[in-house]
Amino acid sequence: MKSGLAIGIDASTQGVKALALGAEGVEALATVNFGADLPQFGAPEGFVPNTRREVREADPRMWEEGVRLALRRLGERIDLSRAEALSGAAQQHGLVCTDADGQLVFPLAPIWMDSSTDEECRELDARFGPSLRERTGSAAALRFTGPQARRRAKIDSEGWRRTAHVHCVASWLNTRLVGAEAPVDPASASGQNLLDLSTLDWAEDIAAFTAPGLPERLPSVAKPLSVSGTLSQGFAVGGLRAGIPVVVWSGDNPDSLLGMGGAGPGEAIVSLGTSDTVFAPMDVPRTDPSGFGNVFCGADCGYLALVCLEGALERDRIRREAGLDWDGFGAALTKEAPDSPVKTFCESHFADLRRRTQWMLAEGATGFSKIAATGGGAKSDGLLGLLARIFEAPVERLAATETVALGAAMRAWTLVSGESIATIQARLRRVTAVIGA
Numbered sequence: 088m089k090s091g092l093a094i095g096i097d098a099s100t101q102g103v104k105a106l107a108l109g110a111e112g113v114e115a116l117a118t119v120n121f122g123a124d125l126p127q128f129g130a131p132e133g134f135v136p137n138t139r140r141e142v143r144e145a146d147p148r149m150w151e152e153g154v155r156l157a158l159r160r161l162g163e164r165i166d167l168s169r170a171e172a173l174s175g176a177a178q179q180h181g182l183v184c185t186d187a188d189g190q191l192v193f194p195l196a197p198i199w200m201d202s203s204t205d206e207e208c209r210e211l212d213a214r215f216g217p218s219l220r221e222r223t224g225s226a227a228a229l230r231f232t233g234p235q236a237r238r239r240a241k242i243d244s245e246g247w248r249r250t251a252h253v254h255c256v257a258s259w260l261n262t263r264l265v266g267a268e269a270p271v272d273p274a275s276a277s278g279q280n281l282l283d284l285s286t287l288d289w290a291e292d293i294a295a296f297t298a299p300g301l302p303e304r305l306p307s308v309a310k311p312l313s314v315s316g317t318l319s320q321g322f323a324v325g326g327l328r329a330g331i332p333v334v335v336w337s338g339d340n341p342d343s344l345l346g347m348g349g350a351g352p353g354e355a356i357v358s359l360g361t362s363d364t365v366f367a368p369m370d371v372p373r374t375d376p377s378g379f380g381n382v383f384c385g386a387d388c389g390y391l392a393l394v395c396l397e398g399a400l401e402r403d404r405i406r407r408e409a410g411l412d413w414d415g416f417g418a419a420l421t422k423e424a425p426d427s428p429v430k431t432f433c434e435s436h437f438a439d440l441r442r443r444t445q446w447m448l449a450e451g452a453t454g455f456s457k458i459a460a461t462g463g464g465a466k467s468d469g470l471l472g473l474l475a476r477i478f479e480a481p482v483e484r485l486a487a488t489e490t491v492a493l494g495a496a497m498r499a500w501t502l503v504s505g506e507s508i509a510t511i512q513a514r515l516r517r518v519t520a521v522i523g524a
């Protein structure tokens with residue numbers, strides 16, 4: 088007889104992935120791309136094209152349909168009646184407002200790529216100064232739910248009056264899946280400029296200043312790994328049984344850290360994807376005095392420091408301009424390779440990344456003791472060798488892919504098996520190479 092399954096969903100910017108985790112590891116994966124599979128929502132890259140570059144919005148029903156379709160597709164690959172628990176991770180931040188009947192108040196929701204809240208961020212920083220960062224983990228951030236709510240309340244006071252519930256993407260999707268107002272986990276709540284990291288509850292004064300009546304409109308903050316409700320009939324698709332427990336949803340970055348196998352104290356994970364992101368676990372929150380980096384709560388416990396730097400697209404452009412394939416690119420980055428535009432760019436980009444992550448280190452430490460690398464760029468030995476030289480630390484290449492959906496599935500699996508996250512990680516983490524400093 089086959090054992091139970093835990094389902095993990097990654098509801099990211101451009102699509103949805105659903106993954107089935109069993110006792111032996113990942114058993115199946117299904118993907119949905121918003122542009123190709125749900126063209127009726129007019130968001131080929133995950134947001135409705137807008138000539139105003141600062142406006143990046145999407146129809147929340149697209150995310151919901153994406154989840155349903157991904158689950159149906161997963162059900163074509165594996166017997167989903169074996170599923171005993173489910174959880175998900177969404178793109179962080181975003182603002183979804185619903186009325187007292189749970190209906191959307193605004194047809195489109197700003198997502199994390201939206202940057203139309205410049206004025207609101209300035210107002211929040213002016214009112215609270217550095218204490219906003221020290222208490223919530225981040226200086227006022229353009230893409231966070233709090234500033235987005237402040238802007239909504241200002242530009243559509245009538246719609247704001249009708250708003251009964253204010254969700255980020257994760258807690259809204261969680262609400263849809265369980266068919267009742269769902270709580271938010273600390274990780275998603277900490278991406279809103281509204282959560283007090285020391286109490287793991289809303290900072291009432293900050294929320295009250297952010298928008299009129301906001302404290303009453305926010306969901307309750309759940310404990311990580313707690314059950315948020317049970318799967319509603321509307322999502323019992325692909326063979327899934329209605330009524331299975333839904334573990335509270337989290338955010339994509341915190342779940343990605345789980346899915347990558349976590350990191351020990353003093354270590355970091357570097358994801359070389361569309362952007363380069365450095366994550367490091369933290370026992371106690373220490374925030375970035377420059378205001379650039381963020382501290383979020385972890386998806387299972389503790390805190391997570393994050394710095395995300397654009398640059399990967401530029402790196403690829405310079406590589407292509409130099410006429411280099413991936414092997415040639417790697418060779419151009421070795422210690423012995425002569426100076427070139429490719430080498431200079433990559434060196435200064437990683438040096439910038441190191442400088443911007445110094446605040447994550449414990450007192451007295453001068454660098455990370457070890458780095459685990461993942462993402463498309465981690466396939467290049469040359470790039471990882473350069474990362475090791477610039478950060479002066481050994482770099483491990485991780486085998487894991489789909490780490491966001493896997494992290495969500497791991498959290499649901501704790502319920503199926505009673506295993507701890509650390510035990511699951513130790514079983515699934517696989518290092519395929521170690522590249523020295």
Ligand code: XUL
Binds near residue numbers: 099177178395
């Ligand atoms: C992190 C952030 C992005 C989104 C992408 O703060 O805004 O990484 O979570 O999905």
